[in-house]
Amino acid sequence: MIKKLFFSSALAFSIQSLDAQDSIKIQPITSMSLLLEKDNSSNSKKFFQKDGVKMSIAPLILFSASAGTWGERKKIREMRNRYIPDFKVPYDNYLQYAPAATVYGLKLAGVKGRNNAGRATLSYATSLAIMGIIVNSVKYTAKVERPDGSSNNSFPSGHTSMAFTNATFLHKEYGLASPAYSIGGYAASTFTGIGRNLNNRHWISDVLAGAGIGILSTQLGYFFIDKIYKNKGDNLGLFAGFDGNGNPSFLSLKFGSALAINNFLKESELDDKKETGFEAGLEGAYFFSKNWGVGANFSFSSFPVKGIRFPLDDGYTTNFDVVTQSLGFLNVGIGPYYSYDFSDKWQMMLKTTFGHSSAANGKVFFKNEIFSDLPNNEFEVADYKPSNGFRWNSGVAFTYKLNPELGITAYADYTQTQSRITYKFNEILKADEEMNMDFNDASAKEKINYFSLGLRLTAYF
CATH class of the missing domain: 2.40.160.20 (Porin)
Incomplete structure (x- = not known):
C-alpha cells in the first residue's frame, strides 16, 4: 500500500523571497548606538525570517519528500509504465538550460536585474561548482541503478539539479522585477524533472533530491558572492518599490x-x-x-x-x-x-x-x-x-x-x-x-x- 509520495517533480514556483533585505534606520547618533541597533534588529528576527532558515526550507522539504518516496519508487514508476510505457521524448535534455538562457537574454536586451552581468556570472559559476560537487559525489558513492537499467548513477538526477540551479538563478536575478520570471523558471525545471521520470531515466526520489540540490546550490552560490561584495545586489534600489497586488494568487x-x-x-x-x-x-x-x-x-x-x-x-x-x-x-x-x-x-x-x-x-x-x-x-x-x-x-x-x-x-x-x-x-x-x-x-x-x-x-x- 502506498501511503506517501512525491511526483513529479515539481515544485516550488517562486518558492521564497530570499532576497529581502533588512533595512537599518540610520540616525545622527554615535557609532556605538548604530552597532547596538543593528545587532538588536538582527536578533529580533523571527525564526522563519532568518536567512539560513529561508535558504533551507524548500531544499529540506524536497529532501524529505525524496526520503519518503524511496521505498515506494518502484511502485510509483509502475504508474508511468501503465499510462505511457513507450514515452521517449528527450525534451528534458534541452529544457534544463532554458532559465539560465533567459537570464543572459534579458541582460543582453538591457533589462535590469538584481546584478550586473559580471557579478551574476560569478554567482552562477559558483552555484554550478557547488551543484556539480554535490551531485557527482553522491552519484558515484550511492551507485543507484537507473530504472531503465542502463547504469548505476541514478541518484540524484543531474538534469533536475541543473534545471533547478538555473531556475533559482533566474529567480534571484529577475524574481524581484516580476514574479512571472520565477514562475516560468520553476515551471521549466519542474517539467524537466517530470521528463526524467517519463523517459524512464530516473526514479521519483532522484528527481526530488535533484531539485533540492539545485535550489540549495544557487542559494549558497549567491550567499558566498554576496559576502564578497558585502551587499545583496547591484541594482536592488531599482526594485525598492516593487510589491505584489496583495491578492492571494x-x-x-x-x-x-x-x-x-x-x-x-x-x-x-x-x-x-x-x-x-x-x-x-x-x-x-x-x-x-x-x-x-x-x-x-x-x-x-x-x-x-x-x-x-x-x-x-x-x-x-x-x-x-x-x-x-x-x-x-x-x-x-x-x-x-x-x-x-x-x-x-x-x-x-x-x-x-x-x-x-x-x-x-x-x-x-x-x-x-x-x-x-x-x-x-x-x-x-x-x-x-x-x-x-x-x-x-x-x-x-x-x-x-x-x-x-x-x-x-x-x-x-x-x-x-x-x-x-x-x-x-x-x-x-x-x-x-x-x-x-x-x-x-x-x-x-x-x-x-x-x-x-x-x-x-x-x-x-
Missing part, C-alpha cells in the same frame, strides 16, 4: 492520502474492502480580489485493491490468490476559489472545481506456486479498463504563512466521479470448455467517491 505542490468511501471493483467481486490510497499533484489560482479567484488543479490518485484469497480444492495445500493492480486516475479541474484571511499568518480557502478524470488500465492475476515458471508466480487472468468521465471536487484548506510568499497548507477535499469498468479475460481461459462460463468479458458501472487529506507547499505571487 498561488501555485502549490500537494500530496496526501486518499480515503475511499465505497469499495472499488465491488461489482466484479475483486475487492472485499476499501483501502487507503494516495494523491499528489499541482494546484493554483489567480485571484481578481482579496477574496475571489479562479483556480485549477492537476492531480494523480491511486488506490490499492485488496486481493482475494481462497483455498484450492484440487489437492494443493497452498492458498489461491487473486491479485489486482491498483486503480489509478489522472484528474484535471477548474472552478471558483474563495479566500479569507484570519490574520497575517492564517488563511482559509474554499473551492469547487469541475473537470475530467482519466483512468489507467490494470491487470488481474492468479497467484499460486503452480505458476512457478512465470514471473512472481502470477498468471494474467484479465485486463480491466475504466472509462474516462466527468469529475467534481470540493474542499477546504488552511494555510500558515511562513513568510508573505511561502506557506504550508493542510487541505481536505471530497471528489466524486463515475466510471464504467470493462474486463477482458485471457483467451486461454475463455477457450477452456470448463471455465468459459465463468470468464466471459463483462463490464460494471462503479461509483468512485473519496476524501483526500494532505499538505501543500504554497507559493504566493
